[in-house]
Amino acid sequence: xxxxxxxxxxxxxxxxxxxxxxxxxxxxxxxxxxxxxxxxxxxxxxxxxxxxxxxxxxxxxxxxxxxxxxxxxxxxxxxxxxxxxxxxxxxxxxxxxxxxxxxxxxxxxxxxxxxxxxxxxxxxxxxxxxxxxxxxxxxxxxxxxxxxxxxxxxxxxxxxxxxxxxxxxxxxxxxxxxxxxxxxxxxxxxxxxxxxxxxxxxxxxxxxxxxxxxxxxxxxxxxxxxxxxxxxxxxxxxxxxxxxxxxxxxxxxxxxxxxxxxxxxxxxxxxxxxxxxxxxxxxxxxxxxxxxxxxxxxxxxxxxxxxxxxxxxxxxxxxxxxxxxxxxxxxxxxxxxxxxxxxxxxxxxxxxxxxxxxxxxxxxxxxxxxxxxxxxxxxxxxxxxxxxxxxxxxxxxxxxxxxxxxxxxxxxxxxxxxxxxxxxxxxxxxxxxxxxxxxxxxxxxxxxxxxxxxxxxxxxxxxxxxxxxx
Amino acid sequence: xxxxxxxxxxxxxxxxxxxxxxxxxxxxxxxxxxxxxxxxxxxxxxxxxxxxxxxxxxxxxxxxxxxxxxxxxxxxxxx
Numbered sequence: 001x002x003x004x005x006x007x008x009x010x011x012x013x014x015x016x017x018x019x020x021x022x023x024x025x026x027x028x029x030x031x032x033x034x035x036x037x038x039x040x041x042x043x044x045x046x047x048x049x050x051x052x053x054x055x056x057x058x059x060x061x062x063x064x065x066x067x068x069x070x071x072x073x074x075x076x077x078x079x080x081x082x083x084x085x086x087x088x089x090x091x092x093x094x095x096x097x098x099x100x101x102x103x104x105x106x107x108x109x110x111x112x113x114x115x116x117x118x119x120x121x122x123x124x125x126x127x128x129x130x131x132x133x134x135x136x137x138x139x140x141x142x143x144x145x146x147x148x149x150x151x152x153x154x155x156x157x158x159x160x161x162x163x164x165x166x167x168x169x170x171x172x173x174x175x176x177x178x179x180x181x182x183x184x185x186x187x188x189x190x191x192x193x194x195x196x197x198x199x200x201x202x203x204x205x206x207x208x209x210x211x212x213x214x215x216x217x218x219x220x221x222x223x224x225x226x227x228x229x230x231x232x233x234x235x236x237x238x239x240x241x242x243x244x245x246x247x248x249x250x251x252x253x254x255x256x257x258x259x260x261x262x263x264x265x266x267x268x269x270x271x272x273x274x275x276x277x278x279x280x281x282x283x284x285x286x287x288x289x290x291x292x293x294x295x296x297x298x299x300x301x302x303x304x305x306x307x308x309x310x311x312x313x314x315x316x317x318x319x320x321x322x323x324x325x326x327x328x329x330x331x332x333x334x335x336x337x338x339x340x341x342x343x344x345x346x347x348x349x350x351x352x353x354x355x356x357x358x359x360x361x362x363x364x365x366x367x368x369x370x371x372x373x374x375x376x377x378x379x380x381x382x383x384x385x386x387x388x389x390x391x392x393x394x395x396x397x398x399x400x401x402x403x404x405x406x407x408x409x410x411x412x413x414x415x416x417x418x419x420x421x422x423x424x425x426x427x428x429x430x431x432x433x434x435x436x437x438x439x440x441x442x443x444x445x446x447x448x449x450x451x452x453x454x455x456x457x458x459x460x461x462x463x464x465x466x467x468x469x470x
Numbered sequence: 471x472x473x474x475x476x477x478x479x480x481x482x483x484x485x486x487x488x489x490x491x492x493x494x495x496x497x498x499x500x501x502x503x504x505x506x507x508x509x510x511x512x513x514x515x516x517x518x519x520x521x522x523x524x525x526x527x528x529x530x531x532x533x534x535x536x537x538x539x540x541x542x543x544x545x546x547x548x549x
Contacts, residue, residue, distance in 0.1 A: 239510060243529060438486055
């Protein structure tokens, strides 16, 4: 059921129907061992509105904790538009986004308030006023997320209220979520999939086990024993397998699900076999931040047969392929660019403050930039990428972005390429060989051992400007 | 190269530090950026360098320079 903005905020329905859950049910726990109920989330939203009564722009410096979550639910419930960034965002990158978008408020961990005037604080988070005025914003604009969690691109994805709820509902239907779920929520809140886990489980009245811990922390493994589902990126599963979780006793765990890039065939088979033998479900999914996270999934019963397939469109969505001749098809074998339609397709991008006034530029359809093959059974397989980015550890590394920050810092020509294992940077100046890995790691948080610098005599471009020394 | 040299080299490469900074304070609390990626990179490099296979519990305990030495002793690697 789609509601107008006026209906939604006339007090009939709260964001994600948060006020329709049993008030005493546990909505979330975190690493502190404390928990909050759905009733508390609703009360907190009301209290938050006393300090921040008007629609405005706020930056949330997020971590996977209750304080951070309450900032998100309170903002969305009160028509305050957050840009969610990692609390570990490098200072220079934070500064450039801050100067560009000029938020009126910040919701930050107390440790990051450094001397600013605190208006309100709770759960080790505080609300800080910046002195800026609110920008003009499109009335359906609900949420902003960075396109790459890391490279500090000023490009943000604009989400509507309907986008978030449509995604949450699609995911709820896909996994048949209900209030008995306890979802291990370790993917960061500023990451579209992490936020999708949060929104879909809140909509379902389930419990989030928020954790900011490393997967190599004993506390993580203690929490995992309680979880009914685990959502990870390929690297999460590399760790889990290394830790031999497949031979652990995890009786509560029903579903393991993955997104954020392609698993290797070996990892896939390990997970599919594990799920088959232990009576669990392994569900691979596919998504993009441009579509409020999830778009496709492979039903668990097909995991053993359709290795490394992203499966079919999620409930509420539709996939198609446009082949080299420009023909779009929805069934039968085909190969070409994958296209998605659904209510979770976001409004578009913002690259400056004025863009926050923009309406819906996508109209529910998105060209994914991924090359896909569809088999006779209708299952999709990602076989390549049209857009220039890598996904390493679930981080989206925009190659143009990395080139931009290198060129800005060192005033040199460079070219980035690579695969989902490693980023390769071509430069002509041999002096940069040693400094670039640390520099790129500082800016993007990509582990320097996954960065390879190649010194070449010359970066050769053709007439179209395309680099040809691949 | 001695076993200690091998271990030090692994730490220096993973954390981009000089050997002189490896001491009893070098742990996951004091070292900036010590996360699961680095910890797993440490343990995988150690497994390769010393031809051993660490137990999961030891991978979890691999949270400091000192604990690394202690764990290697369990696998009869003399430092």
